[in-house]
Every structure is written in structure tokens, then in C-alpha cells.
Amino acid sequence: MENSLNSTSSSKKVNKVHYAFADGASSKRQVASDKVIVEQPLQIKLLWQQANVLETKVFAITMRTPGDDKLLIMGLLFSEGIIASKTDIAVIEVEHEPNQTEPNLWCVQLAQGVVPKLASLEQYQMTYSSCGLCGTTSIKNLELKNPKLPLLVGEFISVNEIYSLANSMRANQQLFELTGGVHGAALFDQSGKLQWLNEDIGRHNAVDKVIGQLLVENEQRVNKLFILLVSGRISFEIVQKTLMAGVSVLVGVGAPSDLAIQAAKRFDLTLIGFANEHSFNVYHGDWRLLS
Template identity: 45%
Template sequence: MPAPVLLPPTSYDYVTVHKVQGTTITAASDILAAEEPLEIRLGFGPTGQREHRTLAITMRTPGHDFELAAGFLLTEGIISRRQELHGILYCPDVEKVEERENVVRAELASTVPVALPRLERHFYTSSSCGVCGKTSIEAVQAAACPVLPTDGPYVAAELLHQLPERLRAQQELFEQTGGLHAAALFSPEGELLLLREDVGRHNALDKVIGAALLQEWLPLHQHVLLVSGRVSFELVQKAAVAGIAVLAAVGAPSSLAVQAAHNFGLTVCGFLRQGRYNVYSHPWRIVGAATAGL
């Protein structure tokens, strides 16, 4: 299992709280997960005619910002592969020094076409928002969404029970603050390969996908994704764009998430806790479970 990732000190803040036990009040120090805005800017266009636009502003936990930006670009359809991304840097030309690490600029390769109306849409929606309904599902299917494998990956039913504990054991910041979502990639055999935390569940997943993109692991066909919260349509969409075929969560999926998962060919498992879980779509990837009453 990989060594835990050391989190930057900007990922958390110390505050003074008053703890109440019975009728006794005691002052104490507590740790909170940090939340700050991240502005993602985009550089694009041919050499000598480059343009720079603000793409999105999202509230996130500082840390792994370049991965977050890369994952956002991929899952929102701005890029489809690592080679289209020339580089990412913190913008030095911001008004206040303290904001420099809250503004990143992603430079696209000069040959990547950019539709300006798409950029305008992203500016008005954060990474946790989106258009809902049938048109969204069709739009994702029509975009750069890889065809998910129809021959696996196969995951042992018993193995899924073990993943939340393995995730929690590596959630360093959650253990300190209790206030973060996590997303993690596992192998079909249960090896933890990549873990990221954030105050936003969508940001945590974008960080994971961005890290995988920058390491040129995509498509993630032979991986299992585990998220610490519920499953929304946006999480299913992002997983599908990255090529992930199995998504498990400790919480419940929404109805639109399940509908999208059926359409994309993605296996979704929810309520993964206390020795049980539900499989909502494409259960054939979960093997070795006894059946009763079916």
C-alpha cells in the first residue's frame, strides 16, 4: 500500500472552540479543514495569438491544485488526453500576494480548439454544479466519454466490504478535522493506488482523475473508484469520462446518477457500510456473491 501523502499546512486551520460536556465548558484548540476559492484560468490559441480566460471558480481545500485543474479540464470536456495540456502554473500576476496560490492557469497546446460558449458556461457553474436531466446524459455520451469495458473489471463481492476501512486508514486530514470528502482508486484486487481529500466531493474526484491524467494512466478501465459520500449525477459523469467502470460509495446514489450509470455501462454500488451494500446498475461486474430470493 502506498505511503500516506503529506498534506500542506494550508489544508487545515487551527481555531479555538468551547467544548461542552454536561454543564462543563472548556476552551480548547481544534483543527478545521480549510476552504478557499480556487480560480482556474485557461490559456489557449495559436502561438502569437494566445488568449486567457477565467474558466471556473470552485471552493476547495488547498493542496493538489494542479491535479484539480487537470481533472476539471478532462471531466468537463475541455481536453480529452494528457498531450493537449501544455502545463499548469500558479498565476504570478494577481493583485494580492496571498491570492497567488488561489489562482492557477492551465495552458493548452496551441492546436487544441476551444469553443468560447463552453468557457462562458463554466464560468457561471462551479465544479459541484451542472445541468440536470436527460440532455446532460446525452451531452456526456456525445462528448469524449470512453466506451466502458464489457468484459470487466470483475470485483469480488467480499472485497468491496474491505475498501471503506482501507480508505479511512489513509485519510489523514479527515482524522484530524472530520470535515472532508475522499475519493480513492483501487485495483480490482483491492490495492489502494491513489487517494485525495477535499471539502467538495466533486473536487476530491477531480483531484484523483487529474493525478491519473498527469501520470498518463487514463482510461482507468481496470480500477475501482470509492467515494466517501453519496453518488450524484456529476460523480457518475466524471467517472465515466475517466473510463472508470466500477463506482462504490458509502452513501446513496441519486435517481439521475443511477439512470446515467445504466446508460454509460457503469456499475454503481451504494450504502457500502456495516457489511452490506446495494448494487444499482450492471451487477455482472460483482462476482462471488450468493443470491437469495432472486
């Protein structure tokens, strides 16, 4: 039984496949091989003590790239307000099933005295099974989780640092280099130095893994200015996770949604889109940028 929050998984992340293709010049069918990213289901079961009774409930079933599952689980539980720190978790372990070749079923036992709000569990499942709630309800639910960005007076980021972020992340995306089939999320410090990077077939999963690493390092909601960079578009859910982690600056290489911008304004998050080595757009929070 695995107990350590710091252990890493050796699950296979990439498979080799063979495929046929037609060469337009010769009109001949040819066979080649390629590397593709692995996608498998992850089920998360919560256990907790309440009134001397062991309660259990399936929290989520999601598709992900295996590996770093503990980081993903911790980040997801934190961003959804189920836990407030890594100490709220007593045990994270794989529940082995007959004929199971991959650790796809994980059990999380919460620490003594930690009781999840059933409304939060049901809200999460309803949101993701119905592809989201309306904008007003989503922001109100986020307000109830009470995300608070650290007020770092006099802490700024150089505009020049923003230009270099996307290239820095891309240069370190090993799974993307192999397969071209994953999203990336990377955390940078105030000077633009890469702290760590995670990749996954799901953009939300990549962000959850980064947040899980923040929890392991005890860096969540600390008095530091961090930058989170995501490889795709910026949705409301990405903004929510960023806010819950206490990260003040969110940068994407793609566009934000209208609800993402509304949430950034509501919670004073610096939100930047279309970031590359030549330009970027600031949708809110330019006061944190230093020319």
C-alpha cells in the same frame, strides 16, 4: 514559475483554532482548541492560441482545500472535455498577485493546436452557477462528450473486495482523521488494492484530484478495471467524472441520486451505494461482480 505536472504543493491544509464550549455538567464556559480544514477559492484561467491570437478566459472559480491544485485542475479540465490528455497542457503556473499569501490563481496554457470549445466553457459555468441543468439535458451533454468505458471481457471484481473498500479508504484519510471536515475519493485496482487517495472539502474536487493523478500516470481509459470509491452520496456529476475517466465501477458509502442511476444505466457503469463491511446495494452493472 512552476511548470512540472508532477510537483506537489506545500500549501497549508489544516489550521488550528480556539473555541468556547459549555460543559453541561458544570455550566462553565471553557476554551479548547481544534484542527479545522482550510477552505480557499481557486480561480482557473485558460489561455490558448487561435488564429495567431492569444485568447484567455476564466474557466472556473471554486472553493477547495489547497494542495494538489495541479491534479485538481487537470482532472477538472479532463472531466469537462476541455483536454483529452496531459499533453494538451503546455504550462500550469501560479499567477502571483500583490499581497497574495496562497497560490489561489492558476493559469493553464493549452498546447499548440488545442482550442477549447467555447460552448463547453459556457456550459460548465452555467451548470455550476445555476446548481445544475435538468436531467435530460445533463445526460445529452454527457453523450456529446462521448465517454467510453473499456469493454473488459472476462474482467470481474470479487464481491468480497467491495466489502473492504470503505474501511481501506477510511484508514488512509489523514485529513479526515485530523479535522473530520473533508470528503475522500480513492482509486482501487481490480484486486481491491488502494492505488491512491485524495481528500478535499468538496467531494467533486477530491474526484478531480484522482482523475488528475490518472492523467499523470497515463492510466486514463486504459485496458484495466478500476474502482472509484467516494465517501459521500453519489450525484450525477460524480458519475460523469467517473465515466469520462474510463473507470468502470463507482462505489459510494452513501446513496446515489435518481439521475446518477439513469446515467449509469445509459453508459453501463457499475454503480454501488451504501457500501460498508457488511453489505452494499448494486443499482446497475452487477455483471462485473463475481460472487
